[in-house]
Structures are given as structure tokens and as C-alpha cells.
Amino acid sequence: MIFAEALGRLEGLGRSAAALLPGLGVALVLFGLGLVVARLVRAAVRRAAALRDASPGSAAVLGRIAGGVTILVAFLVAASVAFPSVSAADLFNLLGIGGVAIGFAFRDVLQNLLAGILILLTRPFVIGDQIRAGSHEGTVEDAGCAPRCCAPTTTSEC
Known part of the structure; x- marks a missing residue:
């Protein structure tokens, strides 16, 4: 009896995990595209900063910031696709709390x-x-x- 119940729960977990796989695949593809876009954004910001007569150091920093923001947005989009029950508001709340903790640390x-x-x-x-x-x-x-x-x-x- 106990073995059958445990086996039933494991089968249910397997079905739940299998149902998540397509969403995880799409999320990984979206995050990969986000990484490519982040690299392009970083390069574009560096070129634009260089055209505005910025120092190489400031162009690199601005490029890193723009690339980091792009990666963060890609991660949030991928997380929303992979786990539809998690809303964007939940993710932003998590970022806010985490930002305060990291800020103090x-x-x-x-x-x-x-x-x-x-x-x-x-x-x-x-x-x-x-x-x-x-x-x-x-x-x-x-x-x-x-x-x-x-x-x-x-x-x-x-």
C-alpha cells in the first residue's frame, strides 16, 4: 500500500516535470538569444560612446552596464516563460528585496x-x-x- 502510494507520487512528479520541459527549452533558447542581443548592445554602446569622444574606460563601463541590463531582462523573460505561474511582479519584488540585501552587504x-x-x-x-x-x-x-x-x-x- 505504502509502496504503491509512493510510486504514484513519483509518477505524478515525472508527469509534472515532463510538462515543464517544453517551457524550459523555449526559455533556454530565449535566454541564449538574450545573451547574443546583450553582446550586440554592449558593442553598439561602446561604439556610440567612442563616437561621442568618450574615454575607452567609460565606453567599456557603459557597454558593460547596458549588456548587464539586457541580460537581466532576458533572464526575467526566460523565467516568465519557463515558469508561467511566476508573474513578472513576483520577479521584480524578488529583485527589489535582493537588491536591498546586496546593497547592504x-x-x-x-x-x-x-x-x-x-x-x-x-x-x-x-x-x-x-x-x-x-x-x-x-x-x-x-x-x-x-x-x-x-x-x-x-x-x-x-
Whole structure:
């Protein structure tokens, strides 16, 4: 009796899983297309930023942001197709709660990242400039969205 009941439940789970397979296949195809579109968007944003006389670092950062947003949208669309019972509102609520948790956990990292993006966009200095920050002094070798070290011109390290 117990064995037959367990077997019946397993068969029901198998039928449920088989019913999800076509949706999962379509979702994987949609997500794959989203990855291709994200790559195209990233390249287009980089080219557009370069045409507007943006620095290579800021063009790369803007391209990564645009590509990341495109991948996020592709994931949300694929999740909605794969699991029709999950609504877009549920996914956005999950993103909101997750965003707050990640924001608190990585506050310092995100603060440095946003500061780096701001420096890239405002361009207060360019590669090759001589800068001084407190007791540190050096030449700017690279400008990206993450904080970087400059080549020291004195014996003190950057």
C-alpha cells in the first residue's frame, strides 16, 4: 500500500516535470538569444560612446552596464516563460528585496564602483596626468570603473 502510494507520487512528479520541459527549452533558447542581443548592445554602446569622444574606460563601463541590463531582462523573460505561474511582479519584488540585501552587504564595494564610474564620466584626469592624493603622488596609468593604483613618482607607494 505504502509502496504503491509512493510510486504514484513519483509518477505524478515525472508527469509534472515532463510538462515543464517544453517551457524550459523555449526559455533556454530565449535566454541564449538574450545573451547574443546583450553582446550586440554592449558593442553598439561602446561604439556610440567612442563616437561621442568618450574615454575607452567609460565606453567599456557603459557597454558593460547596458549588456548587464539586457541580460537581466532576458533572464526575467526566460523565467516568465519557463515558469508561467511566476508573474513578472513576483520577479521584480524578488529583485527589489535582493537588491536591498546586496546593497547592504556590498555597500563599500558598490560605493567604490559608483565613485569609479563617476570619475570615468566626469574625467577629472586622463591617462598620463600627474596626481596627488594626500601623501601619495603618481602618474595615472589606467582609468577604469574599479579603483586603480597609479605609478609612484616618489618612493611612497600609491
